[in-house]
Amino acid sequence: MIFSYPPYISCVATSSFYGPRLHAVTQSQDPICCTLPWKVFANQCQDQSHQLAAHMKTLDPPIERFYSSPFYRCIQTILPTLEALAVTTDDPETKKIRAENGVGEWYGKARFDHPSPADRDLLKKLFPRLDENYDPMVRPSTGGESIDELHDRVAYALHRIIEFSDKEGVRAITICTHGATLIAIGRALVGRMPDEVGEQDFHPFTCGLSTFVRTGKENIQTDVKEWWGPHTPIPVVEWRGGKGVGGTWAMTVDGDCSFLKDGEERGWQVPYLILLLRRS
Numbered sequence: 001m002i003f004s005y006p007p008y009i010s011c012v013a014t015s016s017f018y019g020p021r022l023h024a025v026t027q028s029q030d031p032i033c034c035t036l037p038w039k040v041f042a043n044q045c046q047d048q049s050h051q052l053a054a055h056m057k058t059l060d061p062p063i064e065r066f067y068s069s070p071f072y073r074c075i076q077t078i079l080p081t082l083e084a085l086a087v088t089t090d091d092p093e094t095k096k097i098r099a100e101n102g103v104g105e106w107y108g109k110a111r112f113d114h115p116s117p118a119d120r121d122l123l124k125k126l127f128p129r130l131d132e133n134y135d136p137m138v139r140p141s142t143g144g145e146s147i148d149e150l151h152d153r154v155a156y157a158l159h160r161i162i163e164f165s166d167k168e169g170v171r172a173i174t175i176c177t178h179g180a181t182l183i184a185i186g187r188a189l190v191g192r193m194p195d196e197v198g199e200q201d202f203h204p205f206t207c208g209l210s211t212f213v214r215t216g217k218e219n220i221q222t223d224v225k226e227w228w229g230p231h232t233p234i235p236v237v238e239w240r241g242g243k244g245v246g247g248t249w250a251m252t253v254d255g256d257c258s259f260l261k262d263g264e265e266r267g268w269q270v271p272y273l274i275l276l277l278r279r280s
C-alpha cells in the first residue's frame with residue numbers, strides 16, 4: 001500500500017541509564033544519585049536498547065525520521081535503532097536524530113529552575129548522529145509545568161512535527177521520550193483528556209513501544225500560531241474533545257515489551273503525576 005501522508009507514529013518510553021526511573025524524573029541532580037549502583041542499570045538498559053533496535057528494524061513501513069527528547073538517556077536509548085536502519089537507506093535524514101525539547105521531560109512547577117538537557121553543541125560531540133541543523137519546535141519552561149501545560153506543550157510539538165512530516169512526505173516516524181510525556185502524547189493524538197488525570201489510559205515501560213496510526217486527515221488545525229521563544233506563551237492547539245492533533249489517530253500498540261528479554265519493567269503510573277504536582 002502506498003500512503004500519501006505519514007500514518008504511523010511510534011513512541012518509545014526511555015530506559016534510564018543513570019539509575020531508578022523516579023530519580024530521572026524528580027531528583028536527577030540530587031547528590032544521592034552518586035551513591036546508586038547505576039552501572040548495574042546501565043548494562044541492563046543498554047541491552048534493552050539493542051533488543052528494541054532488533055524489533056524496530058522489522059517494522060513496516062520502515063521508520064524514516066527519528067525524534068528524541070534531548071536528555072542523554074533518550075538519545076542513548078534510540079541510537080541503536082537508528083544505527084540499525086541507517087545502513088538500509090540512502091536518505092540522509094533517516095540517519096539523524098532530531099533533538100526535540102517539546103517531547104522532553106516533565107517537571108512540576110517550582111520556585112527554582114529544573115535541570116535542562118545539554119546544549120546542542122555538547123550533544124553533537126557525544127552523539128555524532130545528532131542533527132545539528134534541527135531547531136526544536138518549542139521548549140518547556142525551566143520553572144516547571146502544570147499537568148495541563150504539559151499536555152498543551154506536547155500537543156504543540158506534535159502539531160509541528162506532524163506538519164513537518166507531511167511536508168517531507170514520510171510514512172513513519174519515531175519519538176523517544178519519557179513516561180509522563182508519552183502519556184501526554186497519547187492523549188493529545190487521540191484527543192482525549194480523562195476527567196480523572198490519574199486514569200491509566202496509556203502504559204509506558206522502559207523501552208516499551210506504543211504505536212499510533214493516522215486514520216484520517218479531517219479537522220487538521222491550520223491556524224496555529226508560531227512559538228516565539230522562552231517566556232512567551234505556547235500557542236494553542238485544539239486537541240481535546242476528540243479532535244486530536246494533525247488528523248484522526250488510533251492507538252494500535254500500547255506499551256509493547258514482548259520483544260524485551262525481561263518484558264515489562266519500571267512502568268510509569270499516572271498517579272505519579274498527581275503526587276509530583278502536589279509536591280511542587
